[in-house]
Amino acid sequence: MSITRLLSAIVLIAVVGGTVWGLPPMATALLAAVVSGIAAIELGLLVKPLGARVPQQAIVFGAAATTLAVSAAMSFKPFEPEAAIVMLLVFLVLAGAIALTFAPGLPVFLSLSVMMLAVLYVGVPLGTLAWVRVAHGPAALTWLVGVIAISDSAQYYTGTLLGRRKLAPVISPKKTVEGALGGLIAAPLAGWAIGLWALPGHAPAVVAGVAFVLTVAGIVGDLFESLLKRSVGVKDSSTLIPGHGGVLDRVDAYLFAAPVFYIYLRYLS
DSSP states (O other): HHHHHHHHHHHHHHHHHHHHHHSHHHHHHHHHHHHHHHHHHHHHHHHHGGGGOHHHHHHHHHHHHHHHHHHHTTTTSSOHHHHHHHHHHHHHHHHHHTTTTTOOHHHHHHHHHHHHHIIIIIHHHHHHHHHHHHHHHHHHHHHHHHHHHEEEEEEHHHHHHHHSEEEEEETEEEEHHHHHHHHHHHHHHHHHHHHHHSSTTTOHHHHHHHHHHHHHHHHHHHHHHHHHHHTTTOSSSOOOTTTBBBBHHHHHHHHHHHEEEEEEEEIIO
């Protein structure tokens, strides 16, 4: 690991950890909204070479506001989804109104797709991520982040040392079956160990199983973002984070894993 990548990782850990553990729950929701807005901008820039017109103000508003609305609405007791649904409907109308300024053709569909992806692919999942902190505390969110981070590291090092067979050669040539297996083995062990502290009252075997499922979701999320980048011929979503690429590159696994963890905590635990 390069010094630049290591220093960036330390800063990211300090910012996220300090927010989650040192500030009120709303601060985590606000941080998630900021991340959502930046990731939405990166998503919009990815399709720019294809001729799509994606107003940055619109997708930043849509993604960030949806993140806040989802995290707030899901935190009400009993569950009141109206705020999140209203936000999605408002943005649908807004996206349609913006599209009326475009010339007819394929770019209209591309632009609309990206505007809705900013909300559904980025805004909603990060809202569920913030909800974990609001509804279940910093330890539960730390468990989620830790499981995915340990799985990612295990995939990288196992793939580097033992990787032979490509997992998805067309989408992500560097990912291997052996690397994925390493992550799938490490995640349940890490989930079980961290869960003894972070998720008291949850059966250890169930926690390990949830960690396994989250890793599968994270791998799919990683490959999905790789597919988006591969479709436009770029390696990273941006160069915002030195040594790590863009914000979207850092949260891609969580965009699929966080909703799965939300479903477990709300309906299955």
